Amino acid sequence: MGRANKHQADNNRFEKCEICLEYIPIMYYLAKGDLVVCYECGTEYILTSKKPVKLSIAEKRYDTDDYFGDVMFENH
């Protein structure tokens, strides 16, 4: 577990926003299932895979109860 620092430079990836075509940085600490937001247009994506990096546009919450949406309100 002590060998991770050799690879730090490789750990930031970029994915292209499907809406505005800006690049979205995928930080090394993000995990599969995390929410990623495009800085340019505010589109929310779910990180569905890290190797390779894959993003899926987050659907509006009305169609599923699978996500713990109310956890996000703790930021207030």
Ligand SMILES: [Zn+2]
């Ligand atoms: Zn965008």
